[in-house]
Amino acid sequence: MKKQGEILVVGLGSGSEDSLTQEARQAIEESDVIIGYKTYTALIANLTAGKKVISSGMRKEVDRCHQALDLAEAGCKVALVSSGDPGIYGMAGIMLEVAQKRNRHIPIRVVPGVTAASIAAAVLGAPLMHDFAVISLSDLLTPWEKIRLRLELCAQADLIICLYNPRSHGRTQQLTKAWQILSKYKKPETPVGIVKNAGRSDQKADLTDLGSMLSVDTDMSSVIIIGNESTYIAHGKMITPRGYVL
Amino acid sequence: MKKQGEILVVGLGSGSEDSLTQEARQAIEESDVIIGYKTYTALIANLTAGKKVISSGMRKEVDRCHQALDLAEAGCKVALVSSGDPGIYGMAGIMLEVAQKRNRHIPIRVVPGVTAASIAAAVLGAPLMHDFAVISLSDLLTPWEKIRLRLELCAQADLIICLYNPRSHGRTQQLTKAWQILSKYKKPETPVGIVKNAGRSDQKADLTDLGSMLSVDTDMSSVIIIGNESTYIAHGKMITPRGYVL
Known part of the structure; x- marks a missing residue:
């Protein structure tokens, strides 16, 4: 049986480790792949050593969600990271919308963070x-x-x-x-x-x-x-x- | 020289350990005294073992701030805990107002949390x-x-x-x-x-x-x-x- 993938949309708070919740840290540590805007993946580099990290630039938000979905469908546990709280102008909504548009039923969990x-x-x-x-x-x-x-x-x-x-x-x-x-x-x-x-x-x-x-x-x-x-x-x-x- | 006290107004997020930021956990661990509404001090009981914990009921918000100030003036490092984010309908503003009203210049730092x-x-x-x-x-x-x-x-x-x-x-x-x-x-x-x-x-x-x-x-x-x-x-x-x- 194929391994079931999963997407965690993870809020980083300010991006400093101080600002991470325990749940967010654990989500990053448990994931196989980290996807995010390059500034944010750089901020958490010492939590992601040895993991596959996919960074991209501004205005690539929708692309990152499609990548997350593809990787989760292939069986990966994916952390899609977002600064602040992913539910406030962040990646949570876009990720859920992309999954619905493609009619995929991969589990998606939002890990809230401290908003700006x-x-x-x-x-x-x-x-x-x-x-x-x-x-x-x-x-x-x-x-x-x-x-x-x-x-x-x-x-x-x-x-x-x-x-x-x-x-x-x-x-x-x-x-x-x-x-x-x-x-x-x-x-x-x-x-x-x-x-x-x-x-x-x-x-x-x-x-x-x-x-x-x-x-x-x-x-x-x-x-x-x-x-x-x-x-x-x-x-x-x-x-x-x-x-x-x- | 008398030890300089300090007040940390600490956001607990949901109150579960998962929801605590690293900064909030550290603030609690470093403090001598924890002051809070009894429901919230109970939620973090396993972080406060061996510390002085002062719990009180609803509508005692202002009293808790006066207590925090008195203890900080006596040289204690005090964590005044607040659910969610202390800056959103929480204890941060009341604490700052009480300190100003009493014209005290104890350092007060707000440690933000994930709001409800x-x-x-x-x-x-x-x-x-x-x-x-x-x-x-x-x-x-x-x-x-x-x-x-x-x-x-x-x-x-x-x-x-x-x-x-x-x-x-x-x-x-x-x-x-x-x-x-x-x-x-x-x-x-x-x-x-x-x-x-x-x-x-x-x-x-x-x-x-x-x-x-x-x-x-x-x-x-x-x-x-x-x-x-x-x-x-x-x-x-x-x-x-x-x-x-x-």
Whole structure:
């Protein structure tokens, strides 16, 4: 009987070993093949020694899922790695969609990880202590009109707003447009925290406010957290009160 | 010279050891004292053997922070544990607020964890693959009018909506009221996933739709994920497409 393959979609958190859950580490150690974006497979290189590692570049997400499925069908246990939490703008959904499109019934298990918003928030203090929205500014796969509407409504709802993918080489205007929308509803003194490469050795954190946030350098590995009307900064920490009587 | 104390606010994820990050485990192992809600200190009992463990009940959140501060001032390394991610409706913000109110300058470090939304999403499939909002239905600390407005606007924004604290012994009407609001904007066939005790041995997951969700039993340890207009359920998995061409 042919060995039954399996796919584990594994969240790496920040990519440092510190940030790995025990379940994620075990999933990588138990797998025959590791597939991932080259930056992430490099981060976990000392966990994958002696294993087959298949790395590929940006925009190869769908290809990686097809490869994972082919290898699992051949009997391999495959770890498809994803930064942060694979279920939040990560590889989990794409993998499940590809398997369904090809009508394959290989077991697929999602191993959750610490998402970039949580890592960035911990670096900044505790800005996500109340209701919040997570919005990606990438309009490669989502019409800008939809992103625009979400920013308008979330700002009016006084939600803390966490922006993923604020900027890339090819997309430089979305963050300015988002800022214009948020500035219609949130005051310029609203605290803003920006963390680049959260949890990695080259991490950079900035505390600023909505009025000044566009002067901070950002790229696609930055997470931007914009407070609600109660958020404040004190002693270098960004905090949104939950409402407890202290 | 007096030994310098320190507070680590540590995210436990689901509470199972599988779900702990390496950093969180290390923080617990290195600490002299562990402080937490009794359910969570019980879950990590085999990591805390031989240590001083201070457990307390619900609504003692602020007391636990004062205790942590007192012990750290006396020179202890204190792990204040919190389920999920301490920065998302957890202990991180309260701890920082208490230290600021008392004007204490003890080092406080937040160790992020896997939040309940990520754990629940992984159990259900990949429902959080697009922009989403996290909203707590507890109106103990937040006026219902504010929660109501957020639900109205997030539903109009076609966000995936993740509800924390949907119901408790004392709060039984909020979920029905939230459902009425969401039903004004989202179709009754919108997929809904409900996970109780996500990642624990007594985990229970249900896939349903908005029209039927009120018939599923929920409590304060349930997370409810309501899809956007593209979310679907297939082969027992709840998936929100990200928009890739497969």
